[in-house]
Amino acid sequence: MRTPLNHLVNQKTRVSKTADLTPPKPGTPGAPVSEQRVEMAGQWQLMWWKFRKHKLAMIGSAVTLLIYLVALFVEFLAPFPRGVYEARYTYAPPQALHLFERTEQGVRFRPFVYGYKVTIDEVAIRRVFEIDTSQKHYVGLLVRGAPYKLIGLFPSDRHLFGPLEQEAPMYLLGADRLGRDMLSRIIYGTRISMSIGLVGVVLSLFLGILLGGLSGYYGGAVDLLIQRVIEFLRGIPTIPLWMGLAAAIPLDWPPLRVYFGITLILSLIGWTGLAREVRSRFLSMRTEDFVIAARLDGSSEVRTIMRYMVPSFLSHIIAAITLAIPQMILSETSLSFLGIGLRPPVVSWGVLLNEAQNIRSVATAPWLLLPGVPIIAAVLSLNFLGDGLRDAADPYGR
Amino acid sequence: MLTYILRRLVLMIPTVVIISLVSFAIIQLPPGDYLTTLTAGLEAGEQVSQGQLHYLTERYGLDKPLHVQYWRWMSGIILRGDFGQSFEWNRPVKDLIWERIGLSFMLSLSTLLFVWAIAFPIGILVAVRQYSLWDYFWTFIGFIGLATPNFMLALILMYVAFRYFGQSVGGLFSPDFVDVPWSWARVLDMLKHLWIPIIVLGTSQTASLIRIMRANLLDELHKPYVTTARAKGMSEISLLAKYPVRVALNPFVSTVGWVLPRLVSGSVVTAVVLNLPISGPLMLRALKAQDMYLAGSFILLLSTLTIIGTLLSDILLAWLDPRIRYT
């Protein structure tokens, strides 16, 4: 990887030149990157250079972006709508997707899945599935399926992929208790699970910046009070508290209201971390020379904060937010898993895992655990992204 | 040192009062209460006597304003150790919760010890061998541990145990020991079951503590006082143990302040999956059934015990760090 500093090494004869204050022309091909470029680069430019060096963070941001894209185009990506069930295929195991078909003419690209042969086990009273290689269900790209509106605007009935015959069974990741396609449901869960993190963080951010800012800027009694509240909230175990609050959400609330209720409960604790971050930044910055200088220059309090202080800690806040989102996702998952968070018919990863609550269902259908995979992927990549941002935001760190 | 402990104890009082208020508020939040449900059941012809209903209403002042109810509940706890009545179980709350709370806390504490025992040496190892294979290995494990919800881990462990070892791993006791009084045999039996919940609960905390220890120690390793010690002629190992590790220990110990609440939280969820006879499942059930005194007492006690645990860790920290002790 070529870094700005590497370029400096190769430079030999720049020393005696007096400082040239004209800004460098970025992107001039072949132009040597000079010290001036480092000196003239803005804060965000420097952050980007540093962030780019952090490989895990780059991967993390790519995966995060991908997951949010999935969340955006759920209806198009999922082969089936989330509610479609088929009692015949209760707990059908995952099928392998075969990409090439071997025929007399040779091997050619034609994806298909084999059908199931269903027998009933009289003793255990359940269906036993076997892959039936005599049946082939062909799978196509951009097939017609259930109609939907893309991003709530554009009506369509094309799905990225799906069985060519609409009735054919295709369970790439298996089926659940009601014979619903796990893959489609996991894709649908992306939207709720990922957005609850965002919405929750926005709420926490509002509380955190407001209270943390007040605490850090005014200090004294205000600070003491807010700090006590934060300490208190952080000191008590969160899950019992959440459980108490979540259990208080009436069962007859519509799904959307439950969603916001849960988000509100999660951000009730989540804001404390952000408030602490904001406060410590405020405290350390209040005595920085450039802030004092601004105040001595007669700039108003609001202007001092908005023009001088906020820009210098904005990057830290962004990093802190990024690290708060995975916490939210995990919390939602735990609550929904316990059955007191989001409830069906809303589909989130936690709600899906709720199906896997006892060992008996996991033993029959281990693929019920699959929604855990996107959770881990999302939390990991957001953590990497946040770590990278945090390192990049620190101008003195390595 | 003594004044420090006293000051902390005094500061704890308002915290506990607030916790009790919050617990009370939580159990009052749901519309209606258990009595309404009970009355409805009565009208439907269930076996609840009018007299019992009247007695309960009278005893807990359920027809009185909220502050009276709160006062009765609190004074019962403080003066008589009476946490109220579980409506669903029709038994005093205190009969139901103490053993469960005790087991909950025991589990959290043993997990904490486990977490420390693992995270401390490994944290040192990866900091001293920064960018080595060990470092990358534990960083990787650490990230996985951070990103996997506790209950997922529990489910996976259970599935593996069930599938490949053919045994069921839930619970804290073997069937023979579930309902017998405490004895050495019972303790031994419990220890045999304890390791799975400990691993499940401890993994993510171990992961984050390793990262904290590593970061702390990396900070300290390049401090001038380490160079001083080296210039004295100390060997690398004794130098490491005496100076940077000792200094890095302080922030490490202070982490108990947030590790403990998280462990208690985690144990609530994990207990549901692993079917442990601790507070989690019963509390979940009480909350769902609006069994208000039972649920409230759980929240109150778990939070209070956590605050006490945090206090203990702060005292430990003050004992370790002269800078806190003397200021």
Added chain:
Amino acid sequence: MNTQGPLLEVQDLQTHFSTDEGVVKAVDGVDFTIRQGETFCLVGESGCGKSVTAFSILQIVQDPGRIVRGSIHLRQDDGQTLDLAAMDPKGRALRRIRGRDIAMIFQEPMTSLSPVHTVGDQISETLRLHAPIDKLQAREQTMAILTRVGIPRPERHFHAYPFQLSGGMRQRVMIAMALICRPSLLIADEPTTALDVTMQAVILDLIKELQGEMGMSVMLITHNLGVVAEVADTVAVMYLGRIVESADVYSLFREPKHPYTTALLRSIPVIGLTKQERLATIRGMVPHPFNRPHGCTFHPRCDHFMPGVCNRSLPPITHLEGGRTVRCFLYGGADTREREER
């Protein structure tokens, strides 16, 4: 001053730091000699490599710094000499030298002492590392040295933590720690930089006093020429990893040879300067460590820059009368024809 034979001889010492961005040649060929009982001052701007030179002697340079060349010969009490540069930095042999034969005090007494150990613990530790004595004896000797360095009520301060002491007291503690084993060489890396001016003088006097008492040599690293004038016997001036001039303190101040030394001396503030006379500064900046000028590293800032000479090759060490050395083409070593034309 009882100056005898050489105690420490450093020859062609090179300590390099290899980083991802390139190799920093912090010390790039340094030679000097410290005689028994003398005070040797190493002077230079920040970042010129003087601290790294000092750290190299004990091989306690932080990663990724490595001694890549050169020798450091220490003469021991029995008359034998050891090459410290050839020893294993983590080995027992070198550890026995550290703290016993060569001790060191540092710039920042606060961060150079462990915040969570008592003063007494840290001082007596040095003693117990190098002498077979028990705790009680170590304690007694620690008290004695605490008293000697001027710490009042040593029995109380024995149990004090560094953060409970003032800056001057902390530096006294550092001195006590360094001297408790009666080393033959004390390396003091900017010992007074973090102190206020009065305390600086007190600490320097203390070092000087103890030096006379114990008969040790002192290697003092500083950027403060005032300090040099006050305490030094011999001075070496360092610029960008090399010693550009060395001489006894009188000759150096009276008649500096190297243009860099001249410039440095001119930049000392003098009382009585009128408004019109501005204080001289050295023009330009210290070049970036990755970006060493070719040839004599000082040439871009030098008033006597000779194009085609100074920027072509490194000037060799020239020995002048009175044991002085200088590294400059003005005193020979260049293609003389070119020089004479000028």
